[in-house]
Amino acid sequence: MLVVENLNVAYKVNRRLKPTLHDVSFSIAPGEVVALVGGSGSGKTTTGHAILGLLSENGHVTGGKIMFRDQVLTELSPKGWRSLRGRAVSLIPQDPTVSLDPLRRVGEQVEDMLSLHSNLDAAQHRQRVYELFETVGFRDVELRYRQYPHELSGGMKQRVLIASAIAGEPDLIIADEPTSGLDATVQKQVLDLISDLCRRSRTAVVLVTHDLGVAADRADQIGVMEHGRLVEVGTPDQIFNSPQHPYTKRLVGAVPSRVAVPVRDVAAVEKREPAITVTDLHKSYGDIEAVAGTSFEVRHGETFSIVGESGSGKSTTARVLLGLTEATSGSVSVLGKDITQLDRRGYRPLRQDIQIVYQNPYSSFDPRFDVFDVVEEPLRAFQPPQLPWKRKKANRDRIVAALEAAALPPSFADLHPAELSGGQRQRVAIARALVVEPKILVLDEPISALDVSVAAQILQLLENLQKERGLTYVFISHDLAVVRAISDHVAVMQNGQIVEQGSADDVFSRPSSPYTQKLLAAIAGQKLVHL
Known part of the structure; x- marks a missing residue:
């Protein structure tokens, strides 16, 4: 159904193209699930977005091609994409909070997909949404139709996105971290729903995930990505029992269920x-x-x-x-x-x-602060007011000690959180908690938001x-x-x-x-x- 052949993608940064994907190749058959796994920045989400023609404005396919049935997706015009996307290929995005319009009822948002890709009238649209909501496991479908996103749990919102993704009865779905941050039971319900869709409708799924447990349970094939390259592809048995690439071996070795308790x-x-x-x-x-x-x-x-x-x-x-x-x-x-x-x-x-380390460190940092200021913030709360330069000079040794305790070099003090990876930000959050020497x-x-090796x-x-x-x-x-x-x-x-x-x-x-x-x-x- 889908063939990705020697795909190369680059992003234009400061008028220069920065290569991101390098000769990525894989294929997927009807009803098959291919999981793309790897660390942050490995290229798995970029691969999914390239398949859907959803690269950001500065992203460009610089080589290779993507074939969907008899169409070359890398040659499609915007008009061609509009007729294809949502009907034949669809997306389940990662964050339902960002993906749903907070000012509109969720049922109406699913109807948008039907308006674009069906000839049903208004009454038939609503009835079809009810059917889709039943398919994704909702019971009181009329109530769910009328609700706004803030009235639903995270798992419910993700089900709404799945209903929207399957409304056009697509042949291929790109699922980008569809269960990230969900509880184990809700995650299982969502994944069971996707698996059932593959079985009943022969829908193919490219599953982008950093959860190797999910990949092992749900995928027919697993592709391991590192630095924009697909370094290894195999069945779950091959990947977890006979990994060949050094990076795959490190990933597999970091899975919690495989670490000796x-x-x-x-x-x-x-x-x-x-x-x-x-x-x-x-x-x-x-x-x-x-x-x-x-x-x-x-x-x-x-x-x-x-x-x-x-x-x-x-x-x-x-x-x-x-x-x-x-x-x-x-x-x-x-x-x-x-x-x-x-x-x-x-x-x-x-x-x-008693100090706290939050789930998402980036949202708990003041975006105006560099790392020094972020880590120093708790200290300032317990010190008398003083001139900034005197305070920073007096606190520098404690800031450096806290960073080193969190396995970060002192040079990180001059960086801003936006310049750091997810794992580095979490270390900064730990340093911030440690700086006042809590018990x-x-x-x-x-x-929960980190790749398995970073976690x-x-x-x-x-x-x-x-x-x-x-x-x-x-x-x-x-x-x-x-x-x-x-x-x-x-x-x-x-x-x-x-x-x-x-x-x-x-x-x-x-x-x-x-x-x-x-x-x-x-x-x-x-x-x-x-x-």
């Missing part, structure tokens, strides 16, 4: 004094009870993970620990102080002892820091494979309550809650255990 002395951890004690915590927003009576202890120097689906209450619990949200009732002791009895001023001295770090999905580096960094500094971690995540690899104890949350908690080994090897069992069954990469 370290033996943790849980008995020794349980003898330590608690750093955090939460007792019968409740947090309500109006009539909605986000946290409904949770209790747990986090001991000094341990990694305590809280897992669950979106809306389970794990992030709200973290916000209470950080003093960013007041508890409705219950008690929360942090380093011996009941923070539910403290106002903002009373909590302030604790802020040096506790709350890590809110700190690696492995960040996790190793966190483990080293914990050993060197005795840090206590509260790790918020939906990536259960990672949680198993790094945790001493795990709490599983559902609908604001902890339904199961215990040592990582007990929770993962002998889950007692049906909900925990459901979560574990949904983990991507189950096949990796057997490959």
